[in-house]
Amino acid sequence: MRREAILDIAIFALLVLFALVAFATGQNFAVTIATKIAILALAGVGLNLALGYGGLVSFGHAAFFGIGGYVTAILASHAANYEPLAFGLPGTTQMLVIWPVAMIVAGIAGLVIGALSLGTSGVYFIMVTLAFAQMLYYLAVSWPAYGGEDGLSFYVRNSFPGVNTLAPVPFFAICASLLALALLVSACLTRSRFGLALQATRQNPMRTTATGIRPFPVRLVAFVISAMICGLAGSLYADLNRFVSPASMSWHMSGEIMVFVILGGVGRLAGPIAGAAVFIALEQLLGPVSDYWLGLVGVLLLLIVLFAPGGITGLILREKRHG
């Protein structure tokens, strides 16, 4: 097995182990922390597909994360109030229904935003994705039907057949399984013909075109898949907090998802897990020490960008990046 594959499995196993030890010692709060890490890592895995493998520096992935959250909260609150949605469709509290809907809506948003922004490249792409996410943010803020600026809360976590989702460990198991599934999908995708084409468009779009692969459709598909994974993560995050607010679509969130990916190591399979884990650990450890912990995270981030461009996994593997 390649050293990187061993590291990927080790990082994921460490997260599960952390949750199990926390459960065994009765630290339910730490299980919730592990759940948060798994969910944010899932969003990072989604972004990594576009950003790491496709080289598409999207600064707007919080939009898809937020859309997933809003789909979840809207369906759940309609179900709780017995109000039908548009066209007389009922709301639902079944995760198995909510996830596909969240992913499809996020995917459609990804299709529209991707189609509009992939015509641009470089800095334009960064700014345009940021601007579209900001547009959805302001829409969420100014649309009063679903809470506007205050956000939307729902009182009971959505349900999954045969599992008590309100208990911390089963919910962690659901999130960690989905994270594992996403890692698997991501690993298979990047090894497939599509994944190789995607990485080729990052490395040299002109040469890729010369071999008969148009970059635009490949990039668009990667962008949509990436948006769908982020939508799923957003749905789980809304369920974790039983609350969604426009802040989940703000550009700080986009920046944070990006930080998970880069802190962990761009284009590394398990990079987002390591990145999200370190970020949340810093939040938990520095938060009580100083109100200004985000400033310290900023300093750390700056040092990593300037002096360790391969992120945490890059440091462990002692190489910048492959491919």
Add this chain to the structure above:
Amino acid sequence: MTLLIEQALNGLQYGMMLFVMAAGLTLIFGVMGLINLAHGSLYMVGAFACAAVAAATGSYWLGLVASLIAAAFVGALVERLVIRRLYTRDHLDQVLATFALILIFSEGTRWLFGSFPLYLSLPPALAGAVSLPGGVTYPVFRLVIIAVGALIALGLWLLIGRTRLGIRIRAGEADREMISALGVDIGALYTAVFALGAALAGMAGALVGTLQSVQVGMGEPVLILAFVTVVIGGIGSIKGAFIGALLVGITDTLGKALLPVLLQPVLGAGAGPVGAALASVLIYLLMAVVLIWRPQGLYGARA
């Protein structure tokens, strides 16, 4: 009608401030190829410098001067310490490092000044309102902002087009190796351009901070609108930034004022919230339309 004139002037004033922000952003991108998210932080630094100096000395004018100096100084310092290392990196590293700078600046400012907003009071010469032809009374200070924006546009046009520094800036944009081979100190030139952009952002922060309030995080909404402006106008083009800023400023202001009224006959009572929601996305729709029509922006060089 008076409402329309008033809102159009507000839009113009907003556009002028956006231009002052966007000009620095587009200049820094055009010359150094750097995407600077921390531009909004420099805006905040300017506003806080103005508030602190105005409170200490009692003079608003000294505050304005301080905003320029502080932002330029902080800009130059950041350029020397951090930004300099990023020119040869890809955009991802630039985005991340300048995002880190935002976190550092925001938390640092919160640590120094606290989370509560500060308010600036205007000197008597700038306070009050004047009557304009057409029966509109309009605050003097907003007219001053429009004038300042116009003067900066003129000044930048002269600087870029008519001075030796401007020639060097344009040459740096075209070919950095060549002009450093011709004996221009490219490092000093970059620091100067960055400090110039920072000073403009700082002054915009001080002026807008006077209208609204001075607080941590004030730079972020403006930064994103400045990005939209730069995308619409075309990266690297000062003229594009000017046209883009006025388009964004006027569209946003008039949209917020008029859409709820215009939708009234169609939607009835629901027009208020729907109009407000629609108005808040109007400038992004404008950006999308411009991008479909001209992906490189109105005045951008073809990639």
